[in-house]
Amino acid sequence: MEINQLLKKGVDLIKDRPYTNPVLEATLLLSQLLNVDRIYIYTHGREKVEGAIVEKFLELMEMRKEGYPLQYIIKKKEFMGLEFYVEExxxxxxxxxxxxxxxxxxxxxxxxxxxxxxxxxxxxxxxxxxxxxxxxxxxxxxxxxxxxxxxxxxxxxxxxxxxxxxxxxxxxxxxxxxxxxxxxxxxxxxxxxxxxxxxxxxxxxxxxxxxxxxxxxxxxxxxxxxxxxxxxxxxxxxxxxxxxxxxxxxxxxxxxxxxxxxxxxxxxxxxxxxxxxxxxxxxxxxxxxxxxx
Ligand SMILES: C[S@@+](CC[C@H](N)C(=O)[O-])C[C@H]1O[C@@H](n2cnc3c(N)ncnc32)[C@H](O)[C@@H]1O
The missing domain is CATH 3.40.50.150 (Vaccinia Virus protein VP39)
Structure with a gap:
């Protein structure tokens, strides 16, 4: 599956949740799984994503759909310009x-x-x-x-x-x-x-x-x-x-x-x-x- 398609699937999963920014959240998660920055996701939309990562991404977006906080999934939160590690x-x-x-x-x-x-x-x-x-x-x-x-x-x-x-x-x-x-x-x-x-x-x-x-x-x-x-x-x-x-x-x-x-x-x-x-x-x-x- 291509980055664009996968991103859209992720966004669709959480688009009805209150208090979410679906595009940002899906992009943050995918960029973390692919070990690239957010800009890469936007500029490499046609690149193929390997099956294991597709599965992992959709599994984590399903958790997000249930309300599990994104920051606990990606294990980080920016605060005062510093990237804090966080976990449940x-x-x-x-x-x-x-x-x-x-x-x-x-x-x-x-x-x-x-x-x-x-x-x-x-x-x-x-x-x-x-x-x-x-x-x-x-x-x-x-x-x-x-x-x-x-x-x-x-x-x-x-x-x-x-x-x-x-x-x-x-x-x-x-x-x-x-x-x-x-x-x-x-x-x-x-x-x-x-x-x-x-x-x-x-x-x-x-x-x-x-x-x-x-x-x-x-x-x-x-x-x-x-x-x-x-x-x-x-x-x-x-x-x-x-x-x-x-x-x-x-x-x-x-x-x-x-x-x-x-x-x-x-x-x-x-x-x-x-x-x-x-x-x-x-x-x-x-x-x-x-x-x-
Ligand atoms: C609202 S959180 C604030 C965490 C952090 N300072 C922040 O601003 O993100 C309150 C913190 O107080 C801690 N806490 C609760 N009861 C406490 C107690 N009796 N003594 C010390 N810390 C306590 C909790 O574990 C939690 O980490």
Whole structure:
């Protein structure tokens, strides 16, 4: 079968799925199986594809038709210009999270240019936040914690992939992950987290790709979605430096509650950043430690 014909078959298989870009997805998958880039697929439409690859492609497109995420099939997701390895069991990095990372890169340059600082990321997943910051800002030593094995394994694979020696990853329940570890002075200039924040009963309303295949442990923020923020905010005060920054990704309707929670715990300079759709996406605040204690 020729590339063009095969591509069309693949596109037809998934064209009725909601939230898909059938041509892009089929092209990405076929280019991966043929070990060529996407342009090659568009410019070599008449080239013949060998039978084994045709079969494999159609088998994987059938999985995609059932809602299995493309990124778990091709085992990669681009985030902040870096190609992250992903597999089932780890949250697929979202472009919305780039808002948080971009804010941090800018903040680090403004406040800590050429100063060695430490950042802690709670709930690293594939390493999207932690590893992007470590990759783009070498003055930052990054510590990452996750409670589950697969995210830790995947983040370590990505750490190797990007050749980062300014990253240290630990297993544990939020701050317990770095508690008592030799060599870590337990104060961080920045604490970042994209914790699970979907209210439990909303998870089943999400698209199939997410609710059926992405890890629930990465989504479930308890009854009202705010469980992790309720734990992290008060505890973070012990682990932040004076004027340390606490920054979270949040759900589109959680901005006001998060602002209130941060204010209540004594955080200052609270800001809410919006995503490209104009919805609340990131909240941050600064803790003036010496003044409080
Ligand atoms: C929404 S995902 C974010 C992953 C990644 N930071 C990103 O932005 O793509 C939340 C992560 O928190 C982890 N997690 C859940 N409960 C945790 C806990 N109690 N302690 C540490 N990590 C936890 C999950 O395994 C998951 O990797």
């Amino acid at each position: 069991g780890v949250l697929i990095p979202r472009s919305d999270t780039e808002i948080l990372v971009e804010y941090l890169l800018d903040y680090i340059d403004k406040k800590y240019k050429d100063t060695a600082i430490k950042l802690l990321d709670l709930g690293i997943g594939s390493g999207a936040i932690a590893l992007s910051v470590a990759y783009y800002r070498k003055n930052v030593t990054v510590y990452g914690v996750d409670i589950y094995d697969t995210p830790l394994k995947v983040a370590n694979i990505n750490k190797e992939r990007f050749k980062l020696d300014n990253v240290h990853l630990f297993k544990g329940d939020l701050f317990d992950g770095i508690e008592g570890i030799e060599g870590i002075e337990e104060e961080f200039h920045i604490i970042a987290s994209n914790p699970p924040y979907i209210p439990k009963e909303d998870i089943d309303k999400l698209q199939e790709e997410v609710k059926d295949y992405e890890p629930r442990e990465a989504l479930d923020g308890g009854e009202d979605g705010l469980e992790f923020y309720r734990r992290i905010i008060p505890q973070s005060k012990k682990y932040l430096t004076h004027e340390g920054l606490l920054i979270f990704e949040i759900g589109y309707d959680q901005g006001q509650e998060l602002r209130d929670m941060l204010l209540e715990e004594g955080f200052k300079n609270i800001e809410i950043l919006k995503d490209l759709q104009g919805l609340d996406r990131v909240v941050l605040g600064v803790y003036e430690k010496e003044l409080k204690e």
